[in-house]
Amino acid sequence: MPAPQEGNDLNYQAISLHSPFTYEGLPTRVLFGAGTRSAVREEALRLGMSRVLVLSGPAHQAFALQLVSALGDLYAGIYDGARMHTPVDVTEQALALLRELRADGILAIGGGSTTGLGKALALRTDLPQIVLPTTYAGSEMTPILGETQAGLKTTVRSLKVLPETVIYDVDLTMDLPAGLSGVSGMNAVAHAVEALYAREANPIVTALALESIGSLAHALPAVCANPRDTVARAGALYGAWLAGICLGSVGMALHHKLCHTLGGTFDLPHAQTHAVVLPHALAYNAPAIPEVMARLCAVLGADDAPLALYELNTAIGAPKGLRELGMPEDGIDRCVALATANPYWNPQPLDRMRLRALLARAYAGAAPSIDPI
Numbered sequence: 001m002p003a004p005q006e007g008n009d010l011n012y013q014a015i016s017l018h019s020p021f022t023y024e025g026l027p028t029r030v031l032f033g034a035g036t037r038s039a040v041r042e043e044a045l046r047l048g049m050s051r052v053l054v055l056s057g058p059a060h061q062a063f064a065l066q067l068v069s070a071l072g073d074l075y076a077g078i079y080d081g082a083r084m085h086t087p088v089d090v091t092e093q094a095l096a097l098l099r100e101l102r103a104d105g106i107l108a109i110g111g112g113s114t115t116g117l118g119k120a121l122a123l124r125t126d127l128p129q130i131v132l133p134t135t136y137a138g139s140e141m142t143p144i145l146g147e148t149q150a151g152l153k154t155t156v157r158s159l160k161v162l163p164e165t166v167i168y169d170v171d172l173t174m175d176l177p178a179g180l181s182g183v184s185g186m187n188a189v190a191h192a193v194e195a196l197y198a199r200e201a202n203p204i205v206t207a208l209a210l211e212s213i214g215s216l217a218h219a220l221p222a223v224c225a226n227p228r229d230t231v232a233r234a235g236a237l238y239g240a241w242l243a244g245i246c247l248g249s250v251g252m253a254l255h256h257k258l259c260h261t262l263g264g265t266f267d268l269p270h271a272q273t274h275a276v277v278l279p280h281a282l283a284y285n286a287p288a289i290p291e292v293m294a295r296l297c298a299v300l301g302a303d304d305a306p307l308a309l310y311e312l313n314t315a316i317g318a319p320k321g322l323r324e325l326g327m328p329e330d331g332i333d334r335c336v337a338l339a340t341a342n343p344y345w346n347p348q349p350l351d352r353m354r355l356r357a358l359l360a361r362a363y364a365g366a367a368p369s370i371d372p373i
């Protein structure tokens with residue numbers, strides 16, 4: 001990451017030719033606004049779809065029915081059995097239906113779980129996808145798919161799973177309950193924060209990440225105070241979109257590794273776990289990333305970024321700690337062992353004692369500490 005030059009007040013990034021970088025744009029077409037779902041038929045035709053399989057969850061039946069009627073004669077059938085972490089047996093069921101219907105396009109409306117199912121089908125069929133997100137998870141903007149089989153989670157990265165079109169319609173998020181909206185938004189903040197110190201960090205992704213964090217930090221407390229606030233909802237969805245680009249563009253580090261391990265081992269809820277862990281993971285990495293911390297402080301309007309994220313969690317009513325999410329106390333040591341079993345990129349070297357202290361604080365719901373031991 002290029003360091004800010006002397007005199008740079010952090011309002012822009014000083015580009016140094018001593019730090020060349022690579023940026024690869026991901027080719028998704030995006031529609032953003034309110035009521036944008038009305039474009040669904042036009043988008044399906046644009047992608048050459050003539051028999052569309054709709055994927056939806058129980059929370060969006062009414063919207064799914066609207067889409068079915070908007071698709072008209074392009075509608076082939078519906079599957080509503082998506083589950084968290086994309087279990088392969090669910091994908092196989094949906095794939096059987098897709099083949100029976102001779103579907104030639106996939107339309108997914110829902111959170112990360114429904115998007116994940118659409119991506120799993122696209123991986124197996126290479127069919128085009130239209131995704132209408134209803135949470136802030138960001139999966140729709142990434143070429144990444146995590147699947148689970150026999151308790152094991154595997155991750156693939158392929159342009160086959162990247163949706164061709166994403167329709168962000170703020171209306172679809174208005175019913176997302178306040179509590180879930182807040183933690184789902186923090187899941188997005190986590191993508192953007194880790195993009196700032198990724199091994200492949202670059203000025204384009206950094207610009208998107210800072211815009212995302214600023215937008216989400218501003219919008220989420222307002223969304224939670226009044227879930228019908230359309231302006232705040234638009235800010236949160238916009239921030240989540242940008243965070244999704246960050247997640248899809250660069251690799252993640254300690255925070256995502258810990259959440260992946262905690263979710264997979266103790267079946268903890270995805271977004272809530274991200275919200276609880278983020279301030280602690282950032283505090284752990286803080287000593288290694290002074291420029292990132294300066295930028296984060298500037299965008300959050302704070303002088304202690306991990307504490308500001310912890311306070312943001314309080315403002316949105318996020319669960320206090322991993323204990324509250326149902327993690328057993330002896331899980332702390334198991335998680336440290338799993339999270340350090342295979343080496344991976346992180347700006348701060350992995351130290352078992354410090355990781356244990358980080359997790360103990362996250363477990364108890366304590367404030368983050370740069371020196372947690």
Ligand code: NAD
Nearest residue numbers: 057059084085111112113134135137139142144175176270
């Ligand atoms: P989710 O899709 O499971 O949704 C959470 C809950 O919210 C569900 O009960 C759902 O029915 C409900 N819900 C969703 N939208 C709603 C709405 N508008 N109104 C009311 N209720 C609504 O969870 P999620 O947090 O969106 O996604 C988590 C999943 O996505 C995990 O499996 C995670 O691994 C995956 N994910 C993948 C990527 C990627 O790039 N591959 C990125 C982020 C998340």
